[in-house]
Amino acid sequence: MRVKSRAMAIASISAVALLATACGGSSDTDSTSGGTAGGAIVSGGCNPENPLVAGNTAETCGGDVLDVLTAKLIHYNPETAQPENDIAESIETKDNQTFTVKIKKGYKFHDGTEVLAKNFVDAWNYTAFGPNGQQGGYFFEPVEGFKEVSDPKSKVKKLSGLKVVDDHTFTIKTTTPVSNLPLRLGYTAFAPQPDSFFDDPEAFGKKPVAAGPYKFDSWEENSAIVVSKFDDYSGDFGGNSDKITFKIFQDADAEYTALLAGEIDVVRQIPPSALIDNKFKTDLGDGRYLEKENSTFQFVGMNYHVDPKLKNVKVRQAISMAIDRPTIVKQIFNDAYTPATGWVSPVVDGYKAGACGEYCEFNPEKAKKLLKEGGGYDGKLTLSYNGDGGHKEWTQAVCNSVKKSIGIDCVATPSVDFKTILTKLGKDEVKGLFRMGWVMDYPSIENYLSPIYGATASSNYYGYDNAAFQKKMSEAGAADTPEAANKLYQEAEGLIAKEFTTIPLWYGKTIIGWSDKVTDVKATPFGNPDLAAIKVK
Amino acid sequence: MGKYIVRRLLQMIPVVILSTFLIYAMVFAMPGDPTAGKCGERPCPAAYIEKFNAKYHLDEPLPVQYGYYAKNVVQGDLGENQYGRPVAEELSERFTVTAKLAVMALIFEGVIGILAGVLAGLRKGGFIDNLVLISTLFVISVPIFVTGFAAQYFLGLKWEIFPALATGKDPSLFSLVLPAMVLGSTSLAYIARLMRSNIAENIKSDYVRTAKAKGLTPRRVVGVHTLRNSLIPVVTFMGYDFGALLGGAIVTEGIFGINGVGGYIFKGIQNRDGIAVVGAVTALVIVYLLMNLLVDLLYGALDPRISND
Numbered sequence: 001m002r003v004k005s006r007a008m009a010i011a012s013i014s015a016v017a018l019l020a021t022a023c024g025g026s027s028d029t030d031s032t033s034g035g036t037a038g039g040a041i042v043s044g045g046c047n048p049e050n051p052l053v054a055g056n057t058a059e060t061c062g063g064d065v066l067d068v069l070t071a072k073l074i075h076y077n078p079e080t081a082q083p084e085n086d087i088a089e090s091i092e093t094k095d096n097q098t099f100t101v102k103i104k105k106g107y108k109f110h111d112g113t114e115v116l117a118k119n120f121v122d123a124w125n126y127t128a129f130g131p132n133g134q135q136g137g138y139f140f141e142p143v144e145g146f147k148e149v150s151d152p153k154s155k156v157k158k159l160s161g162l163k164v165v166d167d168h169t170f171t172i173k174t175t176t177p178v179s180n181l182p183l184r185l186g187y188t189a190f191a192p193q194p195d196s197f198f199d200d201p202e203a204f205g206k207k208p209v210a211a212g213p214y215k216f217d218s219w220e221e222n223s224a225i226v227v228s229k230f231d232d233y234s235g236d237f238g239g240n241s242d243k244i245t246f247k248i249f250q251d252a253d254a255e256y257t258a259l260l261a262g263e264i265d266v267v268r269q270i271p272p273s274a275l276i277d278n279k280f281k282t283d284l285g286d287g288r289y290l291e292k293e294n295s296t297f298q299f300v301g302m303n304y305h306v307d308p309k310l311k312n313v314k315v316r317q318a319i320s321m322a323i324d325r326p327t328i329v330k331q332i333f334n335d336a337y338t339p340a341t342g343w344v345s346p347v348v349d350g351y352k353a354g355a356c357g358e359y360c361e362f363n364p365e366k367a368k369k370l371l372k373e374g375g376g377y378d379g380k381l382t383l384s385y386n387g388d389g390g391h392k393e394w395t396q397a398v399c400n401s402v403k404k405s406i407g408i409d410c411v412a413t414p415s416v417d418f419k420t421i422l423t424k425l426g427k428d429e430v431k432g433l434f435r436m437g438w439v440m441d442y443p444s445i446e447n448y449l450s451p452i453y454g455a456t457a458s459s460n461y462y463g464y465d466n467a468a469f470q471k472k473m474s475e476a477g478a479a480d481t482p483e484a485a486n487k488l489y490q491e492a493e494g495l496i497a498k499e500f501t502t503i504p505l506w507y508g509k510t511i512i513g514w515s516d517k518v519t520d521v522k523a524t525p526f527g528n529p530d531l532a533a534i535k536v537k
Numbered sequence: 538m539g540k541y542i543v544r545r546l547l548q549m550i551p552v553v554i555l556s557t558f559l560i561y562a563m564v565f566a567m568p569g570d571p572t573a574g575k576c577g578e579r580p581c582p583a584a585y586i587e588k589f590n591a592k593y594h595l596d597e598p599l600p601v602q603y604g605y606y607a608k609n610v611v612q613g614d615l616g617e618n619q620y621g622r623p624v625a626e627e628l629s630e631r632f633t634v635t636a637k638l639a640v641m642a643l644i645f646e647g648v649i650g651i652l653a654g655v656l657a658g659l660r661k662g663g664f665i666d667n668l669v670l671i672s673t674l675f676v677i678s679v680p681i682f683v684t685g686f687a688a689q690y691f692l693g694l695k696w697e698i699f700p701a702l703a704t705g706k707d708p709s710l711f712s713l714v715l716p717a718m719v720l721g722s723t724s725l726a727y728i729a730r731l732m733r734s735n736i737a738e739n740i741k742s743d744y745v746r747t748a749k750a751k752g753l754t755p756r757r758v759v760g761v762h763t764l765r766n767s768l769i770p771v772v773t774f775m776g777y778d779f780g781a782l783l784g785g786a787i788v789t790e791g792i793f794g795i796n797g798v799g800g801y802i803f804k805g806i807q808n809r810d811g812i813a814v815v816g817a818v819t820a821l822v823i824v825y826l827l828m829n830l831l832v833d834l835l836y837g838a839l840d841p842r843i844s845n846d
Contacts, residue, residue: 059576131584416570418570437579439579
């Protein structure tokens with residue numbers, strides 16, 4: 001009974017709100033000047049894993065909150081993922097190695113102080129400094145001096161590549177040319193920190209101050225995080241509603257139920273149980289959900305230096321062609337993924353469709369032929385996965401597909417957790433295939449290549465060491481225009497396609513649902529709802 | 538009686554100390570990565586892991602870790618969990634919610650279960666008896682998550698009789714009614730069946746016949762003489778069940794979004810968050826011990842032949 005009466009109260013309020021705003025309601029594309037600003041929205045949320053410090057948050061529970069709290073040098077367009085200047089007035093470079101960043105004057109933090117060049121430099125030094133143990137530290141890897149600063153026992157506290165010129169200018173010097181550096185600066189790890197942060201970062205993380213469209217109000221553990229519109233917000237990407245409450249759930253199903261019960265307005269990801277037979281579409285009805293590809297990319301890796309039976313590229317291609325991606329995506333994931341056609345997610349700048357070509361298409365006949373030409377594969381082929389992450393079903397399905405199509409005895413083999421697999425990989429102990437995944441740090445094709453396939457890259461578990469690839473990557477890093485750089489990156493992806501040391505599987509999809517109280521729900525390239533843009537009807 | 542209680546309470550001390558160490562050691566021995574998920578969908582950077590391990594003493598051997606923990610506990614500090622939150626604070630919040638839920642479930646299963654059992658036991662083979670047998674069989678054979686989701690969907694979402702969720706730090710009693718009914722449903726079935734067979738058996742015994750022969754009203758014969766004796770196994774069951782309801786309500790808590798103890802322990806075990814798990818489980822151990830004592834004392838009250846001296 002109680003639920004019903006509340007729902008009716010909401011209905012009548014929104015009717016009044018519609019009348020009140022009807023005259024100003026010009027529907028244009030500029031999200032900041034819409035006629036229906038105001039009101040409060042409740043979003044589903046989860047417990048942040050760490051205090052809310054921009055440089056130390058890489059998971060979505062804290063990231064969702066920091067997204068609306070922080071402003072960065074640049075802002076990614078939610079539709080196109082293209083970078084747009086936010087705090088930055090301009091970011092200029094002549095040689096792709098020394099960048100001069102000019103910031104807008106008078107940009108305000110929530111505590112009223114102005115955002116100055118030193119707020120960036122100090123924050124970045126803090127994040128990169130090894131003994132601080134910040135998760136976002138690796139973002140500063142291209143900056144000169146990172147190696148000395150990032151060591152866990154480092155004594156050097158400042159990146160030599162960062163220099164404050166004046167209050168509104170600073171320079172970034174990188175060790176090698178990095179043409180897409182400006183594009184990277186929109187991630188939360190690059191947010192400036194006010195002076196108060198450095199006094200006590202731990203306490204700050206419970207009550208963060210930033211420069212974004214919303215300011216922090218309260219955080220009740222296990223219950224809710226509340227932010228409200230910052231009246232003196234200085235940027236161009238302001239929020240529409242007056243207040244956003246992140247209601248904390250421990251369980252995705254409970255969050256979804258709360259949406260159906262009218263307790264929350266936005267669900268960040270529809271849970272698997274509601275994807276079965278597209279249940280969520282009937283639950284929510286048209287116009288209340290959205291499906292969009294996100295940056296998640298799942299693939300299978302191997303190191304043929306460790307497992308010589310995979311040495312011949314034709315064997316690797318044969319395995320790829322033996323995987324029936326569309327069927328697995330449909331039956332195991334209920335279409336929460338789309339089959340991959342290359343090594344780069346379609347949401348990023350520089351993506352080229354079909355990089356993998358016929359080798360990512362299911363073709364048992366051709367696969368059998370390739371396997372024969374490649375000398376076959378004797379014995380058991382293992383596909384290792386971490387048993388704690390819900391990967392059992394699909395790895396088994398991949399193995400069954402391989403077994404059925406080309407007769408290789410493929411067995412999905414669990415490890416306790418991801419760290420165990422990574423440790424074993426570090427010791428060259430994993431034969432056969434292993435599951436891998438990637439989520440972008442910034443929307444560029446480069447982010448899907450250099451961290452994974454660079455000879456000394458942190459996530460290169462495949463023994464991939466290709467001089468031609470390295471050369472292409474450094475050429476792209478020094479390219480004059482983003483277009484030229486992207487072309488070179490695409491050629492580098494072509495080299496990976498030729499070697500086929502990783503097998504692309506599928507791209508992730510963001511599936512967001514919302515209540516009938518709100519409108520203008522969009523997904524960011526990072527796969528989250530753009531909460532600042534949501535309007536209350 | 539007083540002496541008996543004091544002796545029982547003293548016996549609990551070594552049990553509690555030993556169990557904290559055992560639980561701590563078991564959490565420590567479990568496979569799993571404490572930093573899994575802390576950095577999103579990728580492994581944490583080495584610097585982060587190093588700082589994290591140093592902060593929670595995860596890089597030290599087990600006895601040293603336990604030493605740190607025990608030292609704090611003696612000073613009245615249950616420590617911080619891996620979210621940097623005092624365990625004592627979090628536990629008191631969550632135990633309040635879970636205790637409300639468990640007590641409501643216990644009342645629900647006790648009142649309805651005993652009543653149904655008595656009615657069925659008195660008229661064995663009658664309509665009520667068959668109804669109770671069939672409905673309890675149904676409840677027992679359906680897994681609790683099915684009961685939970687079905688109840689939530691129909692009673693909560695579709696007909697809107699109860700709130701569908703009981704989230705937050707301090708959910709209202711009304712919103713806990715549905716979860717409590719789901720949680721207590723299986724035990725209700727067991728209690729009803731237990732009660733039924735006890736009543737049916739005791740009603741044929743000599744002392745009941747004597748009571749009837751003395752000319753007591755049927756009400757008194759059943760309500761005092763038969764019921765009291767038949768309650769002993771049921772009380773044992775309910776005492777045990779209360780502890781189980783406190784710690785084992787993970788599924789129900791998950792479905793209804795309740796911030797309870799079960800989910801907390803589950804998450805703690807997943808993250809190998811030893812300090813969080815030990816605090817919560819030790820509290821449960823103490824609850825079990827106290828419930829056991831209470832049950833033993835109730836025996837004496839129900840059946841004077843059982844003495845507690």
